[in-house]
Amino acid sequence: MEKSRISRRGMLKGAAAAVLALDGSVSAVSSAAAVEQLPLVQKTPVIGSKNVTGQKVEGSVAKVYFSPVIDAASLIKLYNLVNEEIYGKVAIKLHTGEPHGPNILPRDMVQALQKTIPNSTIVETNTLYGGGRENTADHRKTLEINGWSFCPVDIMDEHGDVNLPVRDGFHLKEVAMGKGIVDYDSMLVLTHFKGHAMGGFGGSMKNIAIGCASGQVGKRQVHGASMTGAPNFGAMPVKDT
Template sequence: MPSVVYFADFKEKKPFESKEDIIERLFETADIGSVLSDGDLTAVKVHFGEKGCDTYTNPVFVRKITDKIKENKANPFLTDTNTLYSGSRFNSADHLKTAIEHGFGFSVTNAPIIIGGGLREDVFTDVTINKKHFKTVKIAPEICDCDSMVVISHFKGHVVAGFGGAIKNLGMGCATKEGKRDQHRVLQPQIDISLCTGCGRCVEICSFSAPEITDGISVIDSDKCASCGQCVSECPEGAVSFCWEEDIAPFTERISEYALGAVLGKEKKTAYINFLVNITPHCDCASWSDAPIVPDIGILASFDPVAIDTACRDLVNMQAGNTGTHLLCNHKPGEDKFKGTWGYTDADKQLSHGEKIGLGTTDYRLIKI
């Protein structure tokens, strides 16, 4: 049976209707309030954006959602977990500071911020899933302990996963640092010595002291490496990469399995809202924002993370691609925009494996509102 996905198309909005108005109409039409009960502590799972990124979900939009949650007599709090790589969200103090600097303070969003998973290292709950890659997964207690969730995702590209939406927001975003290591461990960065200039950028950014410059070339200690991928995304020469043919599928499958663990027991108490705006090639973990690969499309809502991400993928692929961007090919409507951006990725594996393990279904019915 197909899952319903509600779609507010920006091209068909009502006259003089703002995006905040659209969010309110979508919340009510999709009946997102049905997952909320009186007095619920409701986790609003967001991504506050790495310092330097400016395409994360607008906190003014988040405010509209928290207001609607409060109208349903639930008690919302914004949450995310600390990053595996160094940056402005590596510990809870810096993470909270970044969230405030990006506009997610109480005065804007009407909800407190609780960073999940511990101040520096891991405080986690083991969740049993018994799937292909994991028997148990390490989820932030704040996610496990909440009564309900509204997962707000900015749908965009991703250098390894192909794209990131609700599934990645759950799988990587609700995992603690050790859980993130579990997912990334399958990835092993490799140095192309023909491209490496020994500039030391990888040494500078690595939180685990894995790379060293030896005889003018970077060498990565695999025993120290957490496989977070920061060196891959930030090498100015493109000299660091993963073994795409072997690593991509198991990595994306692991994300889906962690996503399952994040919602286990709360499947009927979780709703998803995906923003198809600022559809950039990179995720919001990057400390920069590139030009969008397609125009803004709209906002979607569902109770199924696989269905909503499938619908988002399809809507992106239906667009004509923006020229002069990181989208190098597949500009025509109907062509795979994420393959055109990151040719080595297999983004659909998130969807197919998510469906296989019972996270949701790729069979959806799109209802325009």
């Protein structure tokens, strides 16, 4: 699990998120007894960490916690280990999925965690590709179908975009994010591992970056697509999953 933070002034002051990674093909022990018997927390060693940029960078090594148990109790325990900088109005960013899933996190786990976080809201943005989340009206229907109705859900680009700077950006100096992102003080990110057509695994960086970019502007910018859908630099698909 990692953590991140967003200021009301629209500057992203943190660089990661709180994460629970799930793989639907793995069967996890979920009894209360198992939670107590198995070691819940393990701090990963920093041996072998290497700066490959060739530049002197400021910052600290992230603390990563692992739980062999995937259930609501373990998720809450992990959150309590990393939440010292979670404050104020909290955005819970997750992938709410296309109608009927199946690639979504267990709703009961998310609901149990959300109940423990005061002033928290699930946040999403519309998609660039066609489907059940391409526009706000259809997105609201999909949220209801998939059971994301136990707390408020803010579709952050429902009322437009906000341009946020990209520090030392190569292709982009700023990206259009869902306008609602600046309404939150903190962000908690729940991410499931998944494959991606471009190779590799989608994770929390993607969940924050593409997941918070506005559907019709920011996502086109990040994918290198023009407003007509034509790629600007390379044969890059515009589909966002």
